Amino acid sequence: MGTHARERGTAETASYFDPGDRWVPVDRRWFGMDRRTLLPALVVLALAFLQGVLLPRLDAALADDDVTVAGDVIALDGGITFPAEPGWALVDGERAADEPSGRGYPTVAVLARRGIRFTVQTGTFDGDANALLDQIERTDAALSGGHGLTATGDPAPITTTGGVTGISTRFAAAQRDGVLAAFVFEGTGVEIVAVGPARPDRDILTDVGAMIAGLGRTGERDA
Numbered sequence: 001m002g003t004h005a006r007e008r009g010t011a012e013t014a015s016y017f018d019p020g021d022r023w024v025p026v027d028r029r030w031f032g033m034d035r036r037t038l039l040p041a042l043v044v045l046a047l048a049f050l051q052g053v054l055l056p057r058l059d060a061a062l063a064d065d066d067v068t069v070a071g072d073v074i075a076l077d078g079g080i081t082f083p084a085e086p087g088w089a090l091v092d093g094e095r096a097a098d099e100p101s102g103r104g105y106p107t108v109a110v111l112a113r114r115g116i117r118f119t120v121q122t123g124t125f126d127g128d129a130n131a132l133l134d135q136i137e138r139t140d141a142a143l144s145g146g147h148g149l150t151a152t153g154d155p156a157p158i159t160t161t162g163g164v165t166g167i168s169t170r171f172a173a174a175q176r177d178g179v180l181a182a183f184v185f186e187g188t189g190v191e192i193v194a195v196g197p198a199r200p201d202r203d204i205l206t207d208v209g210a211m212i213a214g215l216g217r218t219g220e221r222d223a
Contacts, residue, residue, distance in 0.1 A: 066090045068111065075099070075218075077107045078122045078188035083214040085207040088113045093120075111211075116196035116204050118211060125189030129166040130155070132189045133182040162216045166190075172198070179208070185217045 068084035075081050075096040084090070093109030094100060111118045125132055133155060158168045158181055166183035178195035192215070194208045 073097070074109045074111075074120070075105045076109055076120060076122045077105050078124075078185070078190075079218040080120070080122050080185065080188060080190055081216055081218060082109075082120060082211050084111060085210055088118070088207070091117075113207070114196075114201060114204055116194060116208070118208060119191075119193045120215075121191040121193075123189050123191075124187060125184055126187055127184065127189075129182045129184050132184055132191070133167045133169065133180070136180070136182060136191055158212065160215050161213050164216070166215075168212075179212075181212055183215060188217070190215065 066089060068086055068088045068090055070086045072084040072086075073081050073096040074084050074090075074093050076093070081096055084095075088111040091110040091112050092106070093111075094105050099105070107122050109120045127135075153170050155167045155169045157165055159165045160183070164183060164185065166181055168179055168181035171178050171180055176195055177198045178193060181192040183190040183192075192212055194212075196204075
């Protein structure tokens with residue numbers, strides 16, 4: 001995905017991020033569709049139709065089924081949690097208050113609102129946040145044949161309210177924009193992707209920022 005340079009020691013890390021069998025590359029997270037099989041022109045048309053028609057209808061359909069309320073906390077495998085802002089559709093994932101019996105929390109959580117999809121993925125990782133972001137980008141580029149999302153700026157540090165520092169970058173593709181962030185909590189890597197229309201509403205951006213800032217680990221807010 002990204003084209004910006006990193007320090008040699010970071011880019012050549014041997015650390016390995018293993019989110020499990022459910023991980024899907026960033027540019028292929030639109031209803032499971034593999035963009036490598038589509039012609040560039042069809043990709044542009046499909047994304048425009050998806051953002052303008054399908055995602056708003058999906059949000060509306062989900063709105064009556066499972067909508068987050070104030071105080072909801074989403075929990076993932078590895079003890080990772082984040083606060084869900086009110087009014088988002090919980091497409092995939094579990095609230096901390098609804099612990100799955102005998103099977104643990106999932107590795108993926110997806111929330112949606114007004115055409116924005118906010119995805120959090122966890123997996124084992126023994127490097128730092130810079131190494132994780134670099135690996136995510138290199139893996140995405142390899143799997144997409146070099147046609148993945150393109151970074152629009154250099155990575156920048158981002159710190160949660162609990163004091164954990166990660167790394168984030170903006171990215172863009174045909175008619176969409178987003179943020180990719182990476183954090184590491186003592187052996188657990190966290191990938192966050194927020195993607196949607198190129199000019200989202202200001203309140204949506206505020207929600208996304210609040211959910212990222214609230215990321216933490218159960219009992220280890222200062223990890």
